[in-house]
Every structure is written in C-alpha cells, then in structure tokens.
Amino acid sequence: MLKTIRVALWMTVPVALIGSSVMLWRADQHEQVAAFQPAFSLPDDSGAIRTAGEFEGKHLLVFFGFTNCPDICPTTMSEVAQVMEDLGPDADEVQPLFISVDPVRDRESGLSEYLAAFHPSILGLAGDEAATQAAVESFKVFYDQENDASQPGGYTMSHSSSLFLLGPRGDWLRQYTYGTPADDITADLKERL
The missing domain is CATH 1.20.5 (Single alpha-helices involved in coiled-coils or other helix-helix interfaces)
Structure with missing residues (x-):
C-alpha cells in the first residue's frame, strides 16, 4: 500500500x-x-489618410482582400455585416476595415460601393504598393498576384483569409480563421465590449 x-x-x-x-x-x-500593435497608413476612397491611431477607443475588425475575389472576401464581408447587425447599438464601438491587396484595380472598380453592398460601416482602404506592403508586414499576413487569364486584368490575388481583431488601444487581440461563424465572432465581441 x-x-x-x-x-x-x-x-x-x-x-x-x-x-x-x-x-x-x-x-x-x-x-x-x-x-503586438499592427499599424497602417492608407487612404480611404476620399483620399484621406487613415491610421490605426484615429480609431483609438474602438475595436477594429480588419480584413485583407480584393473586390474581384470570388469566395473568401465576399463570404467574410457577409459575416462582418451580420456581426455588425447582431451587435445592435454596440456596433458603434466596432469599426470594420477592408484593406485592399489589389488597390489599383479595387479603386477603379469602386471599393466603397462594393463594401457598402455588405454594410455601410465597412471602411475600405486602398494605398499604393509601399503602403499596402507596410500594412501587410505589420499584420504579418501575405498576399501575392497570380496569373489567371479568366480574371479581369489577367490575374487574381492570393491572400491571408483571416479576420483580425484589434483592441481599443490598437493592440492585436486575436484572429478569426476563415469560416468562423458570425455568431461566434459576435459572442466574442460582446464579451469584450
């Protein structure tokens, strides 16, 4: 024993x-x-430079994508739109951002109109190559142009598919992998707000 x-x-x-x-x-x-505090300095559709610092006090939902994306981007933007609706009055404490990885083509095709079709609060940012690359590196994500004759301009973009959450002080809180249900994102945000 x-x-x-x-x-x-x-x-x-x-x-x-x-x-x-x-x-x-x-x-x-x-x-x-x-x-970890990602940074960006990118113009919106009016040409005004937007930075992470100006959104202090709000949670940011940040996604990197492009308007000609056939699946990941529209699915994620639909989820973000659902989250914003489900948050109700708390949605004022959240700013969704769409950072273009194909800025020239997205500006030409109407980035703000594309995003408004999902939800009016989603802010699109599309900089030049250097500003886009700086934002991508800051968030530790990737994007790349790939030849595809079936797409406008003869190319498409591969890119990170996660949605990123930054806190009210600009600190990285978490990422939601592609396909995370809107209900799960909403529940997580409600706990944080």
Missing part, C-alpha cells in the same frame, strides 16, 4: 511540472500577443 502511494506521488510531480510549464508558456504567449 505504501509503495502504491509513493508511486502515485512520484507520478504526480512530473504531471504537475508539465502542467505548470504549459500554463506559464500559454501566459507568456498571451503577453507576446498583447504587445
């Missing part, structure tokens, strides 16, 4: 150490994420 108790105690120690290590590692990961 005493031998069984000793074995059980000896097995408990490694489990406790592993559990503590995992908890400390997860806490450390959270601190690293909290320190």
